[in-house]
Amino acid sequence: MRSPSLDVIIHELREYPGLTRKKSAGSFRDLVGEFFGEDAGFFNLGEFDIAFTIDGIWHKVLDADLYWGGFISVLVNVHDIYAMGARPKFAVDVISAKDKESLEIMKKGIIDGAKTYRVVFLKGHVHPDSYYNSIDVAMIGLARKGSLIRSNTAKEGDSIVIAVDTDGKPHEKLPYNFDSTKKDPEILIKQLESMVYLAEKNLVNAGKDLSNAGIVGTIGMMLEVSGKGGYVDIGKIPMPKNVEVIQWLKTYPGCGFCVSTSYPEEVIDVFRRHGLEAAVVGEVNSSRVFTLRLNLDEKVFYDFRNESILGLV
Amino acid sequence: MRSPSLDVIIHELREYPGLTRKKSAGSFRDLVGEFFGEDAGFFNLGEFDIAFTIDGIWHKVLDADLYWGGFISVLVNVHDIYAMGARPKFAVDVISAKDKESLEIMKKGIIDGAKTYRVVFLKGHVHPDSYYNSIDVAMIGLARKGSLIRSNTAKEGDSIVIAVDTDGKPHEKLPYNFDSTKKDPEILIKQLESMVYLAEKNLVNAGKDLSNAGIVGTIGMMLEVSGKGGYVDIGKIPMPKNVEVIQWLKTYPGCGFCVSTSYPEEVIDVFRRHGLEAAVVGEVNSSRVFTLRLNLDEKVFYDFRNESILGLV
Numbered sequence A, B: 001m002r003s004p005s006l007d008v009i010i011h012e013l014r015e016y017p018g019l020t021r022k023k024s025a026g027s028f029r030d031l032v033g034e035f036f037g038e039d040a041g042f043f044n045l046g047e048f049d050i051a052f053t054i055d056g057i058w059h060k061v062l063d064a065d066l067y068w069g070g071f072i073s074v075l076v077n078v079h080d081i082y083a084m085g086a087r088p089k090f091a092v093d094v095i096s097a098k099d100k101e102s103l104e105i106m107k108k109g110i111i112d113g114a115k116t117y118r119v120v121f122l123k124g125h126v127h128p129d130s131y132y133n134s135i136d137v138a139m140i141g142l143a144r145k146g147s148l149i150r151s152n153t154a155k156e157g158d159s160i161v162i163a164v165d166t167d168g169k170p171h172e173k174l175p176y177n178f179d180s181t182k183k184d185p186e187i188l189i190k191q192l193e194s195m196v197y198l199a200e201k202n203l204v205n206a207g208k209d210l211s212n213a214g215i216v217g218t219i220g221m222m223l224e225v226s227g228k229g230g231y232v233d234i235g236k237i238p239m240p241k242n243v244e245v246i247q248w249l250k251t252y253p254g255c256g257f258c259v260s261t262s263y264p265e266e267v268i269d270v271f272r273r274h275g276l277e278a279a280v281v282g283e284v285n286s287s288r289v290f291t292l293r294l295n296l297d298e299k300v301f302y303d304f305r306n307e308s309i310l311g312l313v
Helices: A006-015 A017-035 A059-064 A066-083 A100-117 A185-200 A214-225 A245-249 A264-273 B006-015 B017-035 B059-064 B066-083 B100-117 B185-200 B214-225 B245-249 B264-273
Strands: A041-045 A048-056 A087-096 A120-127 A134-144 A159-164 A177-179 A206-209 A229-233 A256-261 A277-285 A289-294 A297-303 B041-045 B048-056 B087-096 B120-127 B134-144 B159-164 B169-171 B174-179 B206-209 B229-233 B256-261 B277-285 B289-294 B297-303
Touching (some): A006 A017, A017 A041, A017 A214, A017 B100, A059 A134, A066 A206, A087 A100, A087 B041, A087 B048, A100 A134, A100 A185, A100 B017, A120 B017, A120 B041, A120 B048, A134 B134, A159 A214, A214 A277, A214 A289, A214 A297, A256 A264, A264 A277, B006 B297, B017 B041, B017 B214, B048 B066, B059 B134, B059 B174, B087 B100, B100 B120, B100 B134, B100 B185, B174 B245, B185 B256, B185 B264, B214 B229, B214 B289, B214 B297, B256 B264
Parallel strands (some): A087 A120, A229 A289, B087 B120, B229 B289
Antiparallel strands (some): A041 A048, A087 A134, A159 A256, A206 A256, A229 A277, A289 A297, B041 B048, B087 B134, B159 B256, B169 B174, B206 B256, B289 B297
């Protein structure tokens, strides 16, 4: 099958709501200060750094599948915590439910997510009489003091590495949710633990979990908050066989990370040993322009000198 | 003005949605296990116990006043953490907003709440394109190891003490939100710190913040999860001059706690020194029947042997 042109890819990605709605994030900069753009905030306590995050599930996900919404309300927070190189430990949640049946389905998803990813829920708050269904989960993770991976510290000359589990399939009703979670939890956790290993060995300069903004969009956020530019060669991104390229680039994978590193070979080796596909897909530079490459073509995706993914200009 | 009869008071309180909607809490017992009925869950880390909580703002509050909803989204979590005898430190939030204006008003409330109660926000997540307005905030507090106050440990023979700031007035549009927060933050924090003092001196057996279930309803939850009964004498509850008794009993005060203690005089002294009105209002017994007294009358409010506030039977 013929691949779409780079122009078409860029147009599609720039119009993708998963990416465009990140613009509203900028309005939080005055609230969270130095943690703006991080997957989780954090603080130190003795020999530990404690990562603290929260995520809400997009109403379109819950409209499509209440159980999946419950399950991923745990998963997306697990991703945030591992993206920092920390281990998720404890969670709390708020469920708003239109009715008892919806509440029970969402809760079942949360309980299964907690069991799969070995997170202990310490509190649940419920609005039993809501006019909508929604789930928000907050999570705490622990890391060895000084080891956390940040989003805004990508360095000029770094290689950009993507690691992702391509063994799965898109959710039936949510084409950009790639479900690779139907596996033994041991395997899923081993994949995620790659980030703790990289953090403790100090092998990466920055990292994020591949999430709602899609694979390329997430890299864009890392470059933007780092005050850098760079390129990504789309042809080098690990891909499942059963998904079209544009769909894949918009995807929130069941397990995926991008990192910026001076040790690409070691990093790829770590990811592979943890059961993820991994490849160098591009490089960081100081241009503040983020370009995409495909075959011999190269085009500007975002020019952070005068536009912003995160709503900062 | 003539006080309503005990029958009328009991009928009104038993029909109050702030209390009746607590029934849905029972459905969370399978998720949070031993922390069911606590104001916050917790875990130990070195010399600290870490309290972790979350609360969502009832949509009726946001329908009435977006700014107040933002402010109390911080306050209700601050209450949860102090109720455990811990100090609130860090928070994260999810805002869903119908439009940019609503988002900004809610955020202003959150920022003012964070400033007033000296809580640092580490992450904010926003749904900019929602069909409803909502706020959920999660919070972490720190306590000295082993000092935390629980909800389910009231003991037979304990005095029930209420401490509350009666200097304020009901919110214009929310008659059961009593706003006592229009004061120097130093005063507000000193009031709350009473609970940390009681926790560290080990002066109470159990405690909770007076919240949505109202003053009497909150005491009921403490007795129920403790597997106890007891009485409360309504005439002994500290009251502001500008609020009717039934309205007051349904109220979520700007600052209020109930505790169960073997040292009522010391506890009342601590609360008063921290700027709260405080009084012994009743006693804990082993009957599993919670009665209310008024003048010479005494009637059953909840019989936990065959009914439940928290949806446990």
